[in-house]
Amino acid sequence: xxGDWHQLWEIVSAPDNVPIVALLFLVPFYVWYAFxxxxxxxxxxxxxxxxxxAAKTAHRKTQPYHPKWDREVHTWPYLxxxxxxxxxxxxxxxxxxxxxLNAPLxxxxxxxVTMNPAKAPWYFLGLQEMLVYFDPWIAGVVxxxxxxxxxxxxxxxDANPLGNGYYTYKQRRFAIWTFCLxxxxxxxxxxxxxxxxxxxxxxxxxPTSTWDAERIxxxxxxxxxxxxGINGAWLVHLMPVAxxxxxxxxxxxxxxxxxxxxxxxxxxxxxYRVMNSTNFTQRIFRRMTLLQIVTTDLLxxxxxxxxxxxxxxxxxxxKYIWVTPWFSx
Amino acid sequence: MAExxxxxxxxxxxxxxxxxxxxxxxxxxxxxxxxxxxxDPEKTQLYRSIFRxxxxxxxxxxxxxxxxxxxxxxxxxxxxxxxTRYNYTWGMGGITFYLFIVLTFTGVLLMFYYHPSKVQAFxxxxxxxxxxxxxxxxxxxxxxxxxxxxxxxxxxxxRVFLTGxxxxxxxxNWCVGVLLMVLTLLLSFTGYLLPDDQxxxxxxxxxxxxxxxxxxxxxEGPFGSLLGMTxxxxxxxxxxGGSIVxxxxxxxxxxxxxxxxxxxxxVFMGVHFWRVRKDGGISGPSPVMxxxxxxEDKGPRPVIMRPSGMV
Ligand code: HEM
Numbered sequence: 084x085x086g087d088w089h090q091l092w093e094i095v096s097a098p099d100n101v102p103i104v105a106l107l108f109l110v111p112f113y114v115w116y117a118f119x120x121x122x123x124x125x126x127x128x129x130x131x132x133x134x135x136x137a138a139k140t141a142h143r144k145t146q147p148y149h150p151k152w153d154r155e156v157h158t159w160p161y162l163x164x165x166x167x168x169x170x171x172x173x174x175x176x177x178x179x180x181x182x183x184l185n186a187p188l189x190x191x192x193x194x195x196v197t198m199n200p201a202k203a204p205w206y207f208l209g210l211q212e213m214l215v216y217f218d219p220w221i222a223g224v225v226x227x228x229x230x231x232x233x234x235x236x237x238x239x240x241d242a243n244p245l246g247n248g249y250y251t252y253k254q255r256r257f258a259i260w261t262f263c264l265x266x267x268x269x270x271x272x273x274x275x276x277x278x279x280x281x282x283x284x285x286x287x288x289x290p291t292s293t294w295d296a297e298r299i300x301x302x303x304x305x306x307x308x309x310x311x312g313i314n315g316a317w318l319v320h321l322m323p324v325a326x327x328x329x330x331x332x333x334x335x336x337x338x339x340x341x342x343x344x345x346x347x348x349x350x351x352x353x354x355y356r357v358m359n360s361t362n363f364t365q366r367i368f369r370r371m372t373l374l375q376i377v378t379t380d381l382l383x384x385x386x387x388x389x390x391x392x393x394x395x396x397x398x399x400x401x402k403y404i405w406v407t408p409w410f411s412x
Numbered sequence: 413m414a415e416x417x418x419x420x421x422x423x424x425x426x427x428x429x430x431x432x433x434x435x436x437x438x439x440x441x442x443x444x445x446x447x448x449x450x451x452d453p454e455k456t457q458l459y460r461s462i463f464r465x466x467x468x469x470x471x472x473x474x475x476x477x478x479x480x481x482x483x484x485x486x487x488x489x490x491x492x493x494x495x496t497r498y499n500y501t502w503g504m505g506g507i508t509f510y511l512f513i514v515l516t517f518t519g520v521l522l523m524f525y526y527h528p529s530k531v532q533a534f535x536x537x538x539x540x541x542x543x544x545x546x547x548x549x550x551x552x553x554x555x556x557x558x559x560x561x562x563x564x565x566x567x568x569x570x571r572v573f574l575t576g577x578x579x580x581x582x583x584x585n586w587c588v589g590v591l592l593m594v595l596t597l598l599l600s601f602t603g604y605l606l607p608d609d610q611x612x613x614x615x616x617x618x619x620x621x622x623x624x625x626x627x628x629x630x631x632e633g634p635f636g637s638l639l640g641m642t643x644x645x646x647x648x649x650x651x652x653g654g655s656i657v658x659x660x661x662x663x664x665x666x667x668x669x670x671x672x673x674x675x676x677x678x679v680f681m682g683v684h685f686w687r688v689r690k691d692g693g694i695s696g697p698s699p700v701m702x703x704x705x706x707x708e709d710k711g712p713r714p715v716i717m718r719p720s721g722m723v
Contacts, residue, residue, distance in 0.1 A: 099611075101559075102559040102560070102562070102563055105563065106563060109563065109567065110567075110570075113502065113567055113570065113571070116499070116502075117570075117571065117574045120499060121574070124700055127700055128700050128702060131700070131702055132702055132703065132704065135704070138702060142699070143699035143700050144494065144697055144698075144699055144700070146494040146497065146697055152493065153493065154492070154493060155490040155491060155492060155493060156490060156491060156493045156496060157471065157474040157475065157478075157489065157490055158474075158478045158484070158487040158488060158489055158490060158491055159474045159475075159477050159478050159484070160474075161491070161493075161496050162487065162491050162495075162496050163478075163484070163487075165496055165498075165503070166503075166506055169503045169506060169507060169510070170510050173507055173510055173511065173514075173560075174514070176560075177514065177553055177556060177557055177560065178553070180552075180556045181549055181552035181553045181555075181556055182549065182552075184552070184556070185548065185552060186551050186552050186554075186555035186556070187611055188537060188538075188541065188607055188609050188611075189609040189610035189611045190609060190610050191534045191608065191609060191610070192534070192608050192609055192610055192612065192613030192657075193610060193613070194613070194656065194657070196610070197614070198610050198611070198614040201614040201615070201617065201618050202614075202615065202618070203615050203618045203619050204600065204601060204604050204615050204619075205559075206562050206597055206600065207597075207601070207619060210622075211618065218625065219621070219622045219624070219625035219632070219633075220625035220626065220627050220630070220632075220633045220634055222622070223621075223622025223623070223625055224622060224623070224625060224626045224627065224630075224633070225627070231590060231594060234586075234590045235586070235587045235590050237573075237578060237586065238578040238579060238580075238582070238583030238584075238586050238587070239583060241578075241579065244579065244580075244701070244706055244707075245576075245701055245703065245706065246575075246576040246579075246701075247576045247577070247579040247580070247695060247696075247698070247701070248575060248576065248577065248695040248696030248697065248698030249575060249576075249696050249697050249698055249699075249700055250574055250575055251576075251700070254703070255576065258573075258576075259574065262570075262573050262574075266566075266570060363703065366706070409634045409635055409638070410627070410634035410635075
């Protein structure tokens with residue numbers, strides 16, 4: 084099949100999607116750029132660790148160096164001119180962009196004509212994508228809150244004193260993997276999916292397939308309790324006759340609690356193991372206070388719940404794990 | 413006045429001529445002085461009153477030039493030589509700030525043409541696009557600068573993370589940064605509704621529908637209805653000033669977008685820059701630290717109570 088390249092072009096060239104296309108290039112570029120410097124520093128670190136005598140006198144930086152150079156330079160003109168050039172370049176870029184691409188303007192707003200797909204602004208598409216896997220109160224409220232809290236907690240839970248003020252990978256593997264998983268794997272990637280793959284009805288359209296608003300997706304998702312055949316048959320006998328009608332609901336409430344609890348226990352344990360997986364991470368772990376350990380563990384467990392739920396959905400077609408009359412997870 | 417003045421009484425004409433001579437001379441002499449002075453503008457009273465210090469290529473003058481200027485004094489007089497290279501900060505914080513300024517500038521110009529009302533808003537955009545000189549360019553620049561600012565904020569955060577710049581003593585500034593990022597996103601989001609077109613309308617509808625599901629505070633959220641939430645009193649209602657995205661929502665978005673959030677963000681930016689300096693300037697590029705140099709903690713101290721300055 085040749086595929087519908089026109090459709091792909093239409094998505095990629097939509098003016099409002101240009102930032103995401105740019106992001107697809109910028110993020111890999113800066114990852115590469117940062118890791119190139121990290122590698123250089125890591126090599127230097129390795130050399131110095133191997134040779135303590137040299138470590139005492141070495142310059143300890145990978146930037147060009149001359150003993151006669153001053154450690155500091157005047158802001159004026161050495162920093163100001165860089166800022167000035169940066170401002171000009173950004174202005175030129177913005178001008179060219181604004182002259183070549185027009186900001187979108189659709190028909191006047193009309194509550195009676197639904198846009199299909201109705202997409203949030205691109206920077207919130209990650210959250211909208213989460214709506215596929217979670218109810219709105221999780222995807223739209225709890226998750227953004229946790230992201231903000233989690234980010235603000237970072238400096239207070241990272242007990243590793245190394246890598247303050249220089250790029251390094253080897254000294255901060257755990258932190259860097261975590262952040263990249265969140266930022267690239269769960270934020271940028273979800274935005275890309277929301278932009279390039281989600282079409283009408285928020286259905287999944289592989290790139291180059293045509294957005295067909297008529298397509299019907301047959302939902303075969305089941306709740307976990309249905310998979311296990313929980314219907315309250317056992318519970319019926321324990322309940323007063325008058326309330327027996329509620330036994331399936333009650334059974335599901337009780338049942339659903341256990342897989343969630345199990346997930347928290349297993350995931351916390353795994354995170355704990357990873358935090359103690361090498362001599363170095365063990366050393367950092369010993370420096371952590373109880374509050375730091377618990378917070379780190381909890382935040383990571385909550386973050387990992389995203390990919391876990393996504394996989395449960397994609398592989399086992401599970402809709403909810405825990406169904407209650409008040410909320411479902 | 414080499415002219416004859418002694419004794420001889422001149423008539424009115426003579427006096428006028430004399431006066432003209434005098435004026436001519438004043439103009440010639442003082443004028444020459446004035447123009448000579450312009451060759452060295454830094455010595456003028458005007459210049460000194462504005463800039464307060466002479467600009468010379470001396471360390472003292474260079475430092476004072478930065479420190480005594482309200483716009484430049486956010487900078488220290490001197491910076492880490494390696495920090496002026498692109499590869500450490502990527503200039504992303506500065507670019508973010510510059511884009512904020514561009515957005516303020518273009519935004520104020522847009523405000524001259526925009527009425528936040530259901531009747532006018534969309535027409536104003538059409539007017540801007542088709543009739544206002546450079547109106548289209550103005551709108552495009554505002555739009556794309558907003559997108560660019562979001563990308564720049566994310567990349568800035570990414571580099572701050574990868575350089576470990578949130579570590580002691582910059583923990584708090586990282587938190588200020590997180591709030592700035594949230595404010596940046598909210599700025600962009602509130603602006604999305606203002607053209608009052610389908611795109612903005614449905615994006616904001618989708619976005620604020622999530623507020624319906626706020627646990628306890630939204631009428632469709634967990635425990636919401638138990639706590640007495642209805643479409644007419646929950647958080648979504650507070651955000652939109654109504655139960656649907658309509659005129660009140662447009663006005664609220666406008667005020668958040670043009671006044672409230674920019675003000676709040678400016679205050680936080682002030683704090684952010686202030687803290688960059690107070691925390692000892694940019695974190696690096698600093699000399700690498702070795703694992704063997706980690707000082708062992710002297711017993712457990714809770715994060716909340718750990719004395720500052722301890723590693
Ligand atoms: C409106 C948004 C923001 C603006 C205008 C801004 C601006 C800046 C500027 C100009 C600097 C100086 C160094 C540089 O350019 O990298 C800086 C440093 C810093 N920013 Fe931001 N920033 C913003 C958002 C953020 C965010 C989202 C974070 C993190 C979550 C953050 C955390 C920091 C930290 C920790 C520093 C000190 C870095 C160091 O010492 O190396 N900022 N910011």
